[in-house]
Structure formats: structure tokens, C-alpha cells
Amino acid sequence: MSKLLEITDLSTHFFTRDGVARAIDNVSLSVDRGEILGLVGESGSGKSVTGFSILGLVDPPGRVVSGQILFDGQDLVKGGERLMRSLRGRRIAMIFQDPMMTLNPVLRIDTQMVETVLAHEKVSRSKALERSREALVAVGISAPDERLQSYPHQFSGGMRQRVAIAIALLHKPDLIIADEPTTALDVTIQAQILSEVQQLCANSGTALIWITHDLAVVSGLADRLAVMYAGRIIEEGPTADLISAPMHPYTKGLIESVPKGKQHGALLTQIKGMTPSLLKLPSGCKFNPRCPRADAACQTEPDLDPVIGTDRHVRCIHPHAEAGA
Numbered sequence: 001m002s003k004l005l006e007i008t009d010l011s012t013h014f015f016t017r018d019g020v021a022r023a024i025d026n027v028s029l030s031v032d033r034g035e036i037l038g039l040v041g042e043s044g045s046g047k048s049v050t051g052f053s054i055l056g057l058v059d060p061p062g063r064v065v066s067g068q069i070l071f072d073g074q075d076l077v078k079g080g081e082r083l084m085r086s087l088r089g090r091r092i093a094m095i096f097q098d099p100m101m102t103l104n105p106v107l108r109i110d111t112q113m114v115e116t117v118l119a120h121e122k123v124s125r126s127k128a129l130e131r132s133r134e135a136l137v138a139v140g141i142s143a144p145d146e147r148l149q150s151y152p153h154q155f156s157g158g159m160r161q162r163v164a165i166a167i168a169l170l171h172k173p174d175l176i177i178a179d180e181p182t183t184a185l186d187v188t189i190q191a192q193i194l195s196e197v198q199q200l201c202a203n204s205g206t207a208l209i210w211i212t213h214d215l216a217v218v219s220g221l222a223d224r225l226a227v228m229y230a231g232r233i234i235e236e237g238p239t240a241d242l243i244s245a246p247m248h249p250y251t252k253g254l255i256e257s258v259p260k261g262k263q264h265g266a267l268l269t270q271i272k273g274m275t276p277s278l279l280k281l282p283s284g285c286k287f288n289p290r291c292p293r294a295d296a297a298c299q300t301e302p303d304l305d306p307v308i309g310t311d312r313h314v315r316c317i318h319p320h321a322e323a324g325a
């Protein structure tokens with residue numbers, strides 16, 4: 001059977017007055033049914049644009065310029081807004097960093113949730129209300145009846161995000177794209193929400209793309225990781241393999257810059273240099289001005305190639321050895 005989501009050579013560019021910002025270039029990614037993929041990278045690397053492109057939510061001056069997004073065999077790029085409207089919220093849902101992107105400030109929670117159910121399903125109002133109530137309980141909200149009658153401003157940030165997650169889960173979608181949904185919350189709430197979402201997805205067989213700049217957060221959650229740099233996927237593979245033996249020099253740098261609990265006070269390695277401007281990308285490998293392994297060969301941009309004998313891909317001419325090699 002084909003994968004649930006299969007993105008091939010997807011490019012989304014922004015046509016600005018200052019030039020063309022190639023926000024994502026030839027991104028290829030796939031997600032299996034029920035799988036959790038962590039999409040990781042620094043600010044500006046193209047993570048959100050990837051998520052928005054999948055959902056058909058890229059606004060001008062941006063547009064998907066090429067590539068294919070196959071969702072359960074249907075091409076979302078070709079299908080356009082009509083196909084997307086029938087899938088969005090029902091089979092593919094998004095959780096944003098700011099829950100108010102999902103919630104309407106002037107409507108009570110019960111109204112919003114019931115309307116969401118009725119948008120895609122022919123059920124009675126009372127059935128829709130019962131489903132909403134169950135969804136709130138599932139995301140750890142106590143006193144759901146009281147909460148249903150409240151407005152978003154009556155909730156804390158963490159509670160608001162829980163409600164947004166409950167809404168995303170209402171239709172038991174096949175895929176959820178979560179764009180830094182816990183970044184604004186305190187660490188304890190973050191950890192709670194993370195494990196609840198993981199559990200809920202496992203129970204309903206929902207696949208999840210968890211977008212974050214925080215490798216430490218996602219490595220405890222994801223089955224696979226895809227690392228982005230300057231609008232490209234530079235490494236992809238099973239989480240444990242990637243963390244224990246990163247092959248791309250950028251991934252290795254990222255991992256070495258994450259503080260580890262046990263090495264309190266140890267010096268962290270920082271990746272030297274700055275993220276390049278998308279309007280003025282270096283020639284060849286986009287990481288070459290910052291890369292300790294760069295040489296003349298890196299003036300040619302490498303492809304994201306499969307690593308023979310493994311379930312991994314890497315975009316590098318001189319990769320580090322994979323574990324056991």
C-alpha cells in the first residue's frame with residue numbers, strides 16, 4: 001500500500017519586491033499511516049511553509065510552484081482548493097502555535113465544536129455535542145460541561161491549546177499537522193500535552209507531523225525525523241538512528257548544541273556562522289559556508305539520497321558514517 005502522505009520535489013516560493021524567496025525547494029517527504037514525523041529546523045528553514053503547502057494555505061505572494069503532494073493517492077496540488085476543502089478539518093487537521101488561529105473569540109466553545117462536527121458529518125446536534133464533550137475529556141479537560149459553555153478568553157493558554165487540539169481530533173483525521181503547538185506554554189504543560197497528543201494519535205491511528213525548532217522535544221515523540229535547512233530536507237530517518245549517529249554535519253551540529261540533562265555545565269558546541277538569506281543562498285551545498293567538512297566538491301549541490309542498506313536519506317557529499325559502518 002502507498003504511504004498516507006507522499007510529497008515529491010515540492011517547491012513553494014514567495015514572489016516579493018526584493019526578489020524570489022525560495023522558502024522550500026524540492027522537498028520530498030513521506031508519512032505512513034499512524035506514524036509520527038518530527039519536522040525540525042532553525043527559524044526560517046521552511047517548516048511552516050511546508051505545513052501550509054500541504055494544507056493549501058499558502059497566501060500570495062507565495063505559491064506552490066512545482067511538485068506533488070499525494071494524500072492517500074490524491075494529488076493535493078492538482079486537486080486545488082475544492083479537494084482541499086473536502087479534506088481540511090475532516091481528514092487532515094492543523095494545530096497552530098497560536099490556538100486563536102483555530103478558535104473564534106466571540107463564540108462559545110460548544111457552538112464552535114458542534115459546528116465543526118456538523119461541517120463534515122450528518123449527525124444530530126445532541127450527538128455532536130456529546131462528541132465535543134468526549135473530545136474535551138480526551139485532551140485532559142476536567143468539568144467539560146462547564147468548559148463547553150465558556151468563551152476562549154476564559155481559559156488559560158494551555159487550556160486554549162487543549163481545546164484547539166480537541167477540535168483537530170474531532171473527526172479522527174488521518175493526518176494532523178502540528179506547528180509548534182506547545183512552544184508558548186510552560187515546560188510541564190508542554191510535556192503533558194505532548195504525551196496526550198501522542199497517546200490520542202496512537203489510539204485513533206492518526207499520523208502526525210510535529211513541526212518544531214526544538215530537537216529535544218520532538219526526539220522523545222517522533223518515530224522519524226526530517227531535518228530542514230534553508231528550505232531543504234537535509235537528513236531524514238528513524239529518530240533513534242538519526243540522534244545516535246547523525247550523518248549530515250548540520251544535524252550533528254544541532255544535536256551537539258542540545259543541552260543534555262546529565263552533562264550539567266558542560267560546554268555546548270554551537271554551529272558557527274548564520275543561516276543564509278533565502279534571497280541570497282550560497283552556490284552548491286547550502287550549508288557549505290558553515291560546514292567543517294566542506295571542500296571544493298561541495299560547490300555542487302548534493303541530492304537527498306537514500307543511504308544504501310538503511311532506512312535513511314542524507315543530502316551531503318561527505319556524510320558522517322552511519323552507526324555500525
Ligand SMILES: Nc1ncnc2c1ncn2[C@@H]1O[C@H](COP(=O)(O)OP(=O)(O)OP(=O)(O)O)[C@@H](O)[C@H]1O
Pocket residue numbers: 014016021022023041042043044045046047048049050060061062213278
Ligand atoms: N508571507 C511571506 N512573504 C515572504 N516570504 C515568506 C512569507 N512567509 C514565509 N516566507 C519565507 O519563507 C521562509 C520560511 O518560512 P517558515 O515560516 O516556513 O519558517 P519556519 O521554519 O517555520 O520558521 P519559524 O521556526 O520561525 O517558524 C522565511 O524565512 C521567509 O523568507
Ligand code: SF4
Pocket residue numbers: 248249250285286287288289291292293294295298302315316317318319
Ligand atoms: S555537502 Fe559538503 S558542505 Fe554540504 S554538508 Fe556535506 S560536507 Fe558539508
Ligand SMILES: [Mg+2]
Pocket residue numbers: 047048049179
Ligand atoms: Mg514556523
